[in-house]
Amino acid sequence: MVTGLLLSAAAMQAQIKNAKTTTASVKGNCKMCQRKIEKAGSIKDVAMVTWDQKSQQATLVYDANATTQDEILKRIATAGYDSDHSIAPENVYKKLPSCCKYREESK
Numbered sequence: 001m002v003t004g005l006l007l008s009a010a011a012m013q014a015q016i017k018n019a020k021t022t023t024a025s026v027k028g029n030c031k032m033c034q035r036k037i038e039k040a041g042s043i044k045d046v047a048m049v050t051w052d053q054k055s056q057q058a059t060l061v062y063d064a065n066a067t068t069q070d071e072i073l074k075r076i077a078t079a080g081y082d083s084d085h086s087i088a089p090e091n092v093y094k095k096l097p098s099c100c101k102y103r104e105e106s107k
């Protein structure tokens with residue numbers, strides 16, 4: 001699993017210039033969260049996000065001249081997912097399917 005994640009990250013990295021790799025903790029519950037987090041964070045040839053459900057960690061590979069970790073995490077927050085740098089707006093979070101509600105108090 002970890003090997004697969006690293007391999008796909010490396011493959012995508014080839015298309016991203018000035019690639020910088022960081023990790024951030026992003027909250028989520030399920031496969032649907034994973035798809036949304038990765039889709040929200042990724043931009044073709046600029047940024048690539050892979051999220052691991054078990055560790056609640058996102059691996060960000062991005063063109064350091066074109067974007068920043070904060071920008072990527074902000075997009076993920078806009079899709080409804082908290083990270084260590086950005087908190088999802090309450091109204092967006094409320095619209096997540098119940099299986100995706102990861103905040104303790106809203107269960």
Ligand SMILES: [Cu+2]
Nearest residue numbers: 030032033100
């Ligand atoms: Cu989910």
